[in-house]
Amino acid sequence: MKVFNTLSGKKETFQPQGSEVKIYVCGVTPYDECHLGHAMSYIIFDVIRRYLRFRGYKVRYVQNVTDIDDKIIERANQRGVPAAELAGQYTESFFRDMDALGIERADVYPYATGEIDKITEVIQGLIDKGHAYPAGGSVYFRVKSCPGYGKLSRRNLESMMTSCSIEMGKEKEHPMDFALWKAAKPGEPYWESPWGQGRPGWHIECSAMSLKYLGDSLDIHGGGQDLIFPHHENEIAQSECFTGVEPFVKYWLHNGMVQFGEEKMSKSLGNLITIKDALEKYSADALRVFVLSSHYRSPLTYSEAAIEAAVGGVERLARVLRRDDQTGGKGEALDAEPYRKQFTEAMDDDFNTPQALAVLFDLASAINQAADSGISFQDAKEALFSLKRDVFGLKRRDVVITVPTAQIEVRGFAPTVYVSVQPTPEVEVRVERLVEERAKCRDAKDWQRADKIRSRLAELGIVLEDTSRGAKRIWERSPAVESLNSLLAELGITLEDNT
């Protein structure tokens, strides 16, 4: 397996340091709703985690929640609520979004406010070693004490000094020194510390939490490319100076940014689409496929057309999985092994999800061909299903019931497919009655009436596809009983009993 390491700028052979892969992924600062940028990052690292497990690794996955920060305080003040309340509200919202997107929960979610002891321990350690100094109730990291500073983002102090907007802080020894601990201003939330009342600086919580929950040296640290500098650069400085252990992180993985039109989607630009808004329109599977259809290190440009294409792809994969053709008479079976191998090769090459996805589509085509020619495809179908579920986290599996449960005699036994719906018996019995009526009309060659039933049912969310075994019913929604009653009345059909 090869992964692209930001630190070296190259693809490297992946070799975890211990028996389990230790992954830390930068989480959220909960002061607002999460948007598609977060979705992209967390979907990708979810898939990386799933793939590592698929390849037989044990994985320990930690993601922080930075629940105290300048932005939280600012937003809370605007709204006149306590910072902790605001953070709590958006943290809950974050978890709802993650669950809705089918992102597996991390093993640990440490909160910055819950780790003040570890944070102060690290800060004190840095002071003791001469890497940090208190000033005016705050504590700053002394960048000049860290010879490797800039190695991740490939920049040096001199070049940074020439860039535009660096102002000399009154308290800081060097303009690039950054806060480990911030003295509380009046009215701000604070914690007690050896340097007075205050709160952690932005970068220190990630160092403290990863050291506490994963040890001095992790295998993978992930996040968006916008975190490379200063956040991850500073994390390396803090952690390596504190522990003396190098490397703090063996493989740094960074995903590209979601673009909205011509620029990055971000909170500060306000050009964002929240995860909740996206999920109103598209399924989690569609959003996942949209993200996975381009490489994680490339920018991902948001467009309705691109997500619609993903919707189509998700449908294609779903349809092939609901095929239940009777096959096997020829004694041949489709072998999924070559596809599994190609899939693994693609993913082994720095998680090439677009290529791996293409393999799934190839497998889908092969299954359709096999089914059409009477070759057994059950094993291949299982392989497709497990790859898409276990590695890509695509959850949709339609419920297929081949024998109608309703107490109405229906000609033929074409499958009934429920797409995330569970109709009531009252609804089901009416639909079955309409399907039966249509079958009679078709026998009588009353195409007009038959097509009317089909198109009206489609409007109500039930698609009919004629097969040699009768009409296959695909329930995309469950209609209201009243709608069905009025359709029955319009057609002059009465139900035999009182159901």
Next chain:
RNA sequence: GGCGACGUAGCCAAGUGGUUAAGGCGGCGGUCUGCAAAACCGCUAUUCACCGGUUCGAAUCCGGUCGUCGCCUCCA
């Protein structure tokens, strides 16, 4: 200004030295069907932003030009 990434069909997007340039979406034609839908078959980039160079051979390597984006300040 400094650092980095990118420019492949109508759209999205793999491929980074060598047989016919993956795959998805869309479109067109065909098979099947009463008609659809689905599925299948065929077609949809003689060409990879542009110009030079290296090479027996380049979308892939090198130089230049144009264009786009990210980071350098809070950001996934």
